[in-house]
Amino acid sequence: MKIETVIVAAGKGARFSDFRPKQFCLLGGKLLLAWTIERFEECKLINNIILVVPPGMSKYAKETVISSSRYKKVKAIVEGGKERGDSVFEGLQKVDTSTDIVLVHDGVRPLISCHLIERVINQAKEYKAVVLGIPMRETVKETEEGNAVKKTLNRRRLYSIQTPQGFRKDLILKAYGEAKKEGRWASDDAGLVERLGEKVKVIPGEETNIKITTSLDLKFAEMLLGGRGG
Numbered sequence: 613m614k615i616e617t618v619i620v621a622a623g624k625g626a627r628f629s630d631f632r633p634k635q636f637c638l639l640g641g642k643l644l645l646a647w648t649i650e651r652f653e654e655c656k657l658i659n660n661i662i663l664v665v666p667p668g669m670s671k672y673a674k675e676t677v678i679s680s681s682r683y684k685k686v687k688a689i690v691e692g693g694k695e696r697g698d699s700v701f702e703g704l705q706k707v708d709t710s711t712d713i714v715l716v717h718d719g720v721r722p723l724i725s726c727h728l729i730e731r732v733i734n735q736a737k738e739y740k741a742v743v744l745g746i747p748m749r750e751t752v753k754e755t756e757e758g759n760a761v762k763k764t765l766n767r768r769r770l771y772s773i774q775t776p777q778g779f780r781k782d783l784i785l786k787a788y789g790e791a792k793k794e795g796r797w798a799s800d801d802a803g804l805v806e807r808l809g810e811k812v813k814v815i816p817g818e819e820t821n822i823k824i825t826t827s828l829d830l831k832f833a834e835m836l837l838g839g840r841g842g
Contacts, residue, residue, distance in 0.1 A: 621719025622692025
């Protein structure tokens with residue numbers, strides 16, 4: 613069974629207090645994006661990696677991130693688009709026709725474990741679409757205009773969703789193809805699959821699989837890496 617990963621690292625990092633996109637900042641003395649690539653490089657079930665970077669930064673990414681010969685699985689570097697959906701769509705165009713399962717992962721989730729990657733893959737073999745989720749611990753309220761509370765949601769049925777998300781290749785290609793025609797993306801990849809009327813399976817994620825969005829997240833990741841011993 614052939615499995616490929618699209619690592620989406622095309623964001624500009626508007627909420628990050630640095631002159632560089634956050635995926636190109638240092639984490640533990642190494643580029644954040646390099647940590648992410650290495651997680652999938654080391655996972656034996658992954659055949660190929662497709663890296664999606666910001667427009668105009670493919671040369672920079674090649675020279676600074678994957679210049680080392682140790683990244684054998686990165687088969688393509690693609691420049692993304694205006695929105696995340698545009699970027700994922702471009703990455704999916706490089707998926708081999710012989711691929712069975714496609715994973716889509718945020719480039720700024722550098723602490724993903726190989727165990728978790730394999731869990732997504734194994735579940736994707738059984739289900740057509742799989743996402744990682746962490747149960748919500750705090751009370752969540754839906755508000756109306758003016759921040760007036762509309763209702764309190766049942767947190768026992770709510771999850772904070774992570775990546776990688778795993779899909780049968782034909783299904784995710786169809787979902788993105790339809791979304792491209794409509795010109796309407798979703799907040800995550802599974803959202804497009806849901807629009808097709810397909811069921812998406814939620815499996816347990818990991819608390820340490822954090823997304824680096826702010827400089828505080830970066831400090832937290834540094835602390836977690838220290839606990840892992842690098």
